[in-house]
Amino acid sequence: MKADLKPATRAAQALGLECDVTGAVVPPIHVSTTFARDADYELPTEHGYGRDQNPTFMQPEAVIADLEGGAAALLFASGMAACTAPFQVLRQGDHVVVPDIMYYGLPKWLRGFGADRGLDVDFVPTADLDALAAAVRPGATKLVWVESPCNPVWRVTDLAAAAEIAHAAGARLAVDSTAATPVLTRPFEHGVDLVIHAATKYLNGHSDVMAGAVVTRELDDFWERICEHRELTGPILGSFEAFLLTRGMRTLFLRVPAAARSALAIAKHFDGHAALSHVLYPGLPGHPDHAVAQRQMADGFGGMLSIRLKGGAETARRVAAACALFKPATSLGGVESLIEHRGTVEGPESLTPKDLLRLSVGIEDTGDLIADLEAALSVA
Ligand SMILES: *Cc1c(COP(=O)(O)O)cnc(C)c1O
Numbered sequence: 001m002k003a004d005l006k007p008a009t010r011a012a013q014a015l016g017l018e019c020d021v022t023g024a025v026v027p028p029i030h031v032s033t034t035f036a037r038d039a040d041y042e043l044p045t046e047h048g049y050g051r052d053q054n055p056t057f058m059q060p061e062a063v064i065a066d067l068e069g070g071a072a073a074l075l076f077a078s079g080m081a082a083c084t085a086p087f088q089v090l091r092q093g094d095h096v097v098v099p100d101i102m103y104y105g106l107p108k109w110l111r112g113f114g115a116d117r118g119l120d121v122d123f124v125p126t127a128d129l130d131a132l133a134a135a136v137r138p139g140a141t142k143l144v145w146v147e148s149p150c151n152p153v154w155r156v157t158d159l160a161a162a163a164e165i166a167h168a169a170g171a172r173l174a175v176d177s178t179a180a181t182p183v184l185t186r187p188f189e190h191g192v193d194l195v196i197h198a199a200t201k202y203l204n205g206h207s208d209v210m211a212g213a214v215v216t217r218e219l220d221d222f223w224e225r226i227c228e229h230r231e232l233t234g235p236i237l238g239s240f241e242a243f244l245l246t247r248g249m250r251t252l253f254l255r256v257p258a259a260a261r262s263a264l265a266i267a268k269h270f271d272g273h274a275a276l277s278h279v280l281y282p283g284l285p286g287h288p289d290h291a292v293a294q295r296q297m298a299d300g301f302g303g304m305l306s307i308r309l310k311g312g313a314e315t316a317r318r319v320a321a322a323c324a325l326f327k328p329a330t331s332l333g334g335v336e337s338l339i340e341h342r343g344t345v346e347g348p349e350s351l352t353p354k355d356l357l358r359l360s361v362g363i364e365d366t367g368d369l370i371a372d373l374e375a376a377l378s379v380a
């Protein structure tokens with residue numbers, strides 16, 4: 001595909017992955033687990049075995065690497081398989097710095113399996129650059145992990161500044177960019193080394209595929225270890241899921257800006273609402289990272305926001321249950337709006353406020369969504 005085409009064009013055309021043999025404009029699903037050798041016992045193509053080079057999962061990998069502007073991407077069976085991959089290839093005693101508030105599955109893994117493997121983990125408010133700079137240990141810190149915007153309070157990390165801090169300490173910077181997507185933020189342009197996506201969310205966008213992606217800026221030794229980790233432990237994406245993911249990404253540049261526009265309108269509407277103590281959304285001028293978000297994010301501030309209820313945890317749960325359009329369910333990034341009481345699912349170690357509801361804004365009519373929330377707030 002021509003390099004000067006805009007990302008929206010490249011996504012809509014799935015990078016030109018049409019079938020050369022039939023002319024089909026949609027790439028085929030390859031289900032074969034193995035690929036025959038030729039008369040000289042050589043592999044005639046790059047494909048040998050389904051765990052390493054399944055042509056169908058290599059299609060969306062190419063699209064994701066292209067949209068992020070990275071050197072390569074690997075897909076995994078879920079976002080968590082992707083998130084844990086960089087940590088799984090670290091060595092015993094390696095120091096890592098991660099956020100104190102982030103997508104809750106990763107700290108759960110780090111506190112359990114990560115600690116068992118001898119990873120030395122510091123949980124700090126990584127969006128606060130002074131805290132990040134104080135936490136890195138030159139020579140010892142191997143990986144700094146940030147999430148931006150960050151679940152479920154949507155702090156935005158200044159990626160260029162965080163990269164400088166990580167690199168000065170000799171560490172790599174990884175960002176979980178699930179909520180931003182390559183539509184809103186292109187982390188490699190800010191010096192980030194690894195970009196991670198729960199592709200289950202916006203990249204696929206239809207709440208019907210579990211997938212994760214790790215994208216690298218450079219084909220270095222660390223990347224080689226991540227490739228080998230996937231090859232030898234096997235958390236790959238099935239062909240059908242890979243096909244659906246490619247299909248979902250074709251509309252990424254329509255879905256994400258639409259959700260972001262709607263989320264901004266909802267955040268503005270409910271900011272200062274009598275039933276709420278806070279509306280957490282980086283697009284609001286009162287958000288602590290609004291200025292960073294304005295610099296670093298394009299085409300909107302994302303489809304995720306959270307509200308905090310003056311009435312506390314019980315009221316929050318009642319509001320979620322009283323919504324009709326916002327479905328009370330976990331996950332995010334689909335075309336349908338979801339609402340969730342994170343405190344219920346995150347467990348006792350979570351720092352998430354108990355009065356918080358997380359909203360994943362879909363692509364429904366904004367007025368309908370506002371009316372739904374207003375109605376739920378009035379009865380709860
Ligand atoms: C959902 C999510 C994950 C985990 O993805 P799964 O596909 O559920 O394993 C990781 N990071 C973020 C930011 C997420 O929202």
